[in-house]
Amino acid sequence: MKGILRKLRLPVLILLLGLLSVPVSVAAPAEDPVPYVRVGLYWGDNALEGANLLNYAGSGYELGYFDGDRQFVPLMSTDEKAVSMLKDWTLYYVGGQYVSEASSDAVRVGCYHIRLGECGDYEEAASLAAEYEDGYTAWMNGKWYAFCGSYAGLASAEEAIAARDIYGSAMTASSRCVTVVATGTDKVIFQFDGGTENSLGVMPRPSEEGERPVTWFRGLKYYGGFQYTRRDGGDLTVVNFVTMDDYVCGVVPYEMSPSWPLEALKAQAVSARTYAAVHLGQHASYGFDLCNGTCCQAYRGVDVDAPVCEEAVRETSGVYMTYEGQFADTYYHSCDGGATENSENVFYEEIPYLRGVKDPYESLVTTGYESWSYVYTAEEITWILQQKGYNCARIVSITPTYTEMGNILSLKFTDRSGVSWSFSRSRASSILNSQTYGRIIHSQRFTVTDADSEQPDLFVNDAGSVGETQQLWAVDGSGHVQNVGEGGRVTVITASGTETVNVGGGSGGSVSADRYLVSGSGWGHNVGMSQYGAKAMAELGCGYEEILKFYYSGVDVG
Ligand SMILES: [Zn+2]
Structure with missing residues (x-):
C-alpha cells in the first residue's frame, strides 16, 4: 500500500490525520489509508425509537461520542451488558423492544425528568445522582447534570418533586436527547444531547478475559462501536463504527x-x-x-x-x-x-x-446459471412493453445486437405498424423482466431467436455459423456424447479442452416469430469480476x- 499513500485524494488524506491518535478499542492497521468506516444499519424511514445492545463478548460499554476525526471520546461507562438507547420520549418495553405505542402492563420510560442540578464535572454529577435511587448523569452540549426519574407527564414529575421532597425542577429533554437505559427496565443510566454537532457514541468494552468486543444488535453480531443520531428530532439513526478490515469481515x-x-x-x-x-x-x-x-x-x-x-x-x-x-x-x-x-x-x-x-x-465449476431460457409469445412481449408504458401494437419482430464478447448490446422491438422501440445496455436485459409472467433475465449474456424455427441459424458467439442444427451433439469433459437439442448453451471442444458457449444470433439480424426463445447464461451485470x-x-x-x-x-x- 505504500505506493498509493502519496497519490491519495484529499478526503482520504483528511481521514489519515485521524490515525495519529488511534484509540485502543478500535485499533486499525496504521498503514490503511481508509482506517474507519461508518455503516448505516437503520436510518430514514427505518430509524428506530429504541435500539438494544447486548455484549456477546464484552463487559459493558463506554458512553460518549465520536469526534470530527472519528475518534471515540468517552464520557462515562456502565457495567450493564444489556443497554438500550431510546429517543427521549415516553416509550414502553414490549416484545423485547422499546416502542411508543402505549401498553398498560409494560415497563414504561417517561420523558419528563427531575433536574437535580448542573455540575462541574462527571464525578460531581455522579455523586449527586447517587443520592437518589433513580438518579443518573447527563451530558448536554458539554455540560454535566444530575437528574432523577422518568415520568410520563410534567404534572406527575412535579408531584414527585413534592412527594419526595426533592430540590430540583421538572423538565422534558430536547428533541435531540438520547436516553440510555438498562434493557427491560426503566432504569436510566445516562442521557446525552450533543446538539447538532455530536451524536451519542457507544463503545463496547473488551470482556473480562480480554477478548475483543462483539456485540449483539437485532439478531446480528458486530465488531466496533455504535452511534445514535436523532436527525431533526426524530427516531434514532443507528450507525456501526468499524475499522475497514472489520467492515470487510462483515461483507x-x-x-x-x-x-x-x-x-x-x-x-x-x-x-x-x-x-x-x-x-x-x-x-x-x-x-x-x-x-x-x-x-x-x-x-x-x-x-x-x-x-x-x-x-x-x-x-x-x-x-x-x-x-x-x-x-x-x-x-x-x-x-x-x-x-x-x-x-x-x-x-x-x-x-x-x-x-x-x-x-x-x-x-x-457449477454455477446453477449455466443455462436459462424463457419462451415469450408475441402477445406477452407486446403486453410487457405496454405495461411499461410503451404504446405499441402487436410486436412483429425483435432485432438483437451483440457485443464483441457475445453479450447483448441492444434489443429493438418493431410493432405491426412499423414503429420501433430500442433498448440498450442493462435496459436491454431488464425490459423483458415481468413479475406477472415470473420472468427475470439473469444477465447480459442471452440470445433472442424464433422458438419454433425448424432450422434456426446457429452461431458460436459472433464467430459465424457452425452449421447443422437438428442434430447437434457435444462431448463433455468426461467424454460423454450428448444431443444438445434446441439453442441456448452448447459445449464444444477447443484447443484447451471443452468450453461452453452461447448459441444464437451472432451479430443480430431481425427475428420475426409468434414465439421468441430468450436463452442465456450467467447471473449479474457481467461487469468486473x-x-x-x-x-x-x-x-x-x-x-x-x-x-x-x-x-x-x-x-x-x-
Ligand atoms: Zn448504500
Whole structure:
C-alpha cells in the first residue's frame, strides 16, 4: 500500500490525520489509508425509537461520542451488558423492544425528568445522582447534570418533586436527547444531547478475559462501536463504527460462500475493501459512509462461524486495487456465463479497467446459471412493453445486437405498424423482466431467436455459423456424447479442452416469430469480476492477485 499513500485524494488524506491518535478499542492497521468506516444499519424511514445492545463478548460499554476525526471520546461507562438507547420520549418495553405505542402492563420510560442540578464535572454529577435511587448523569452540549426519574407527564414529575421532597425542577429533554437505559427496565443510566454537532457514541468494552468486543444488535453480531443520531428530532439513526478490515469481515461471507477457496475469498475481500474506499461518501447526507444493503454492499456484522473469511481479510489487510494511482471501482457479479463485458456496454461510463474478457474458467465449476431460457409469445412481449408504458401494437419482430464478447448490446422491438422501440445496455436485459409472467433475465449474456424455427441459424458467439442444427451433439469433459437439442448453451471442444458457449444470433439480424426463445447464461451485470470465475481460478491454484488482474484489466494490487 505504500505506493498509493502519496497519490491519495484529499478526503482520504483528511481521514489519515485521524490515525495519529488511534484509540485502543478500535485499533486499525496504521498503514490503511481508509482506517474507519461508518455503516448505516437503520436510518430514514427505518430509524428506530429504541435500539438494544447486548455484549456477546464484552463487559459493558463506554458512553460518549465520536469526534470530527472519528475518534471515540468517552464520557462515562456502565457495567450493564444489556443497554438500550431510546429517543427521549415516553416509550414502553414490549416484545423485547422499546416502542411508543402505549401498553398498560409494560415497563414504561417517561420523558419528563427531575433536574437535580448542573455540575462541574462527571464525578460531581455522579455523586449527586447517587443520592437518589433513580438518579443518573447527563451530558448536554458539554455540560454535566444530575437528574432523577422518568415520568410520563410534567404534572406527575412535579408531584414527585413534592412527594419526595426533592430540590430540583421538572423538565422534558430536547428533541435531540438520547436516553440510555438498562434493557427491560426503566432504569436510566445516562442521557446525552450533543446538539447538532455530536451524536451519542457507544463503545463496547473488551470482556473480562480480554477478548475483543462483539456485540449483539437485532439478531446480528458486530465488531466496533455504535452511534445514535436523532436527525431533526426524530427516531434514532443507528450507525456501526468499524475499522475497514472489520467492515470487510462483515461483507465477505455475505457476498461469497465461506466454503469457497481462500484465494477467491481474498479476491472478494480486496474487491469489497476497494469498493468501500471508492464509495465512502455514498450516504454522507445521513451521517454515515455506506449502508448495509445491496445499494452499497451487503453487510451483516461478524460471522463468527466463518473464520476463513476473517483470515482472507486479515491476510489482505491494507491491500486495495488501484488504477493509475486511484482506487478502482470494483464491480463484481455472481457469474458471467462465458464472458464479462465492457462497462460502457452495460452501464454508460467507459471505465478503462472494466473491460470484457472471455472467461475460460467459470465453466469449470457449477454455477446453477449455466443455462436459462424463457419462451415469450408475441402477445406477452407486446403486453410487457405496454405495461411499461410503451404504446405499441402487436410486436412483429425483435432485432438483437451483440457485443464483441457475445453479450447483448441492444434489443429493438418493431410493432405491426412499423414503429420501433430500442433498448440498450442493462435496459436491454431488464425490459423483458415481468413479475406477472415470473420472468427475470439473469444477465447480459442471452440470445433472442424464433422458438419454433425448424432450422434456426446457429452461431458460436459472433464467430459465424457452425452449421447443422437438428442434430447437434457435444462431448463433455468426461467424454460423454450428448444431443444438445434446441439453442441456448452448447459445449464444444477447443484447443484447451471443452468450453461452453452461447448459441444464437451472432451479430443480430431481425427475428420475426409468434414465439421468441430468450436463452442465456450467467447471473449479474457481467461487469468486473465473476465470483464463480474467481472460485474456479482459485481451485486451479491461482492467487488472488492473478484473479483480480484477470477480471480487472491493468489494475495494480497492493
Ligand atoms: Zn448504500
